[in-house]
Amino acid sequence: SQTIHQWPATLVQPVGSPLSLECTVEGTSNPNLYWYRQAAGRGLQLLFYSVGIGQISSEVPQNLSASRPQDRQFILSSKKLLLSDSGFYLCAWNGGDTQPQHFGDGTRLSIL
């Protein structure tokens, strides 16, 4: 069966520091991969999605970037974190455009 791993579970970072969140999927090949952010009490905001290695689509201009160095690995990065980057970051995958997405456990990021 397919599983999705996301780490770390929680992260506290100072303003201006870099960020790297990693997500990996097991048990499937060539998944679509997604990064979402959920601010406290808010809905899910799609940040990036990828349909293949090296293919990244950005949904909103922001302080973040994403990369897909391997088929089942998706990385979210920032060079300098802002206070507004705080939130719950979720990685998700699906096997095709009309299929449901399945989420990792998420990373709760707090910026001090």
Added chain:
Amino acid sequence: QKEVEQNSGPLSVPEGAIASLNCTYSDRGSQSFFWYRQYSGKSPELIMSIYSNGDKEDGRFTAQLNKASQYVSLLIRDSQPSDSATYLCAVVLSSNTGKLIFGQGTTLQVKP
């Protein structure tokens, strides 16, 4: 008009009652619809997928889809306190292949 709309609630029902959660969407060409459950502090969990008009039942859950009215609902029978969570409606847009749009979610409270 928002692409996917839900009443934020909270919707409060007594234990054992039927909870009815509603969602409307704007893209008439949408073909894939999902319901997710999100417990506080946790990631969304897929509970139902529906693609055709009518009802789809899975245990205590029934999803209902009416494409003509652009309406999808989730019924939870014999509601339990453990069903207390936020329920997210998600729709795949026909105009952006694979893009899943989430509603803001409805908070359900099941009171013992």
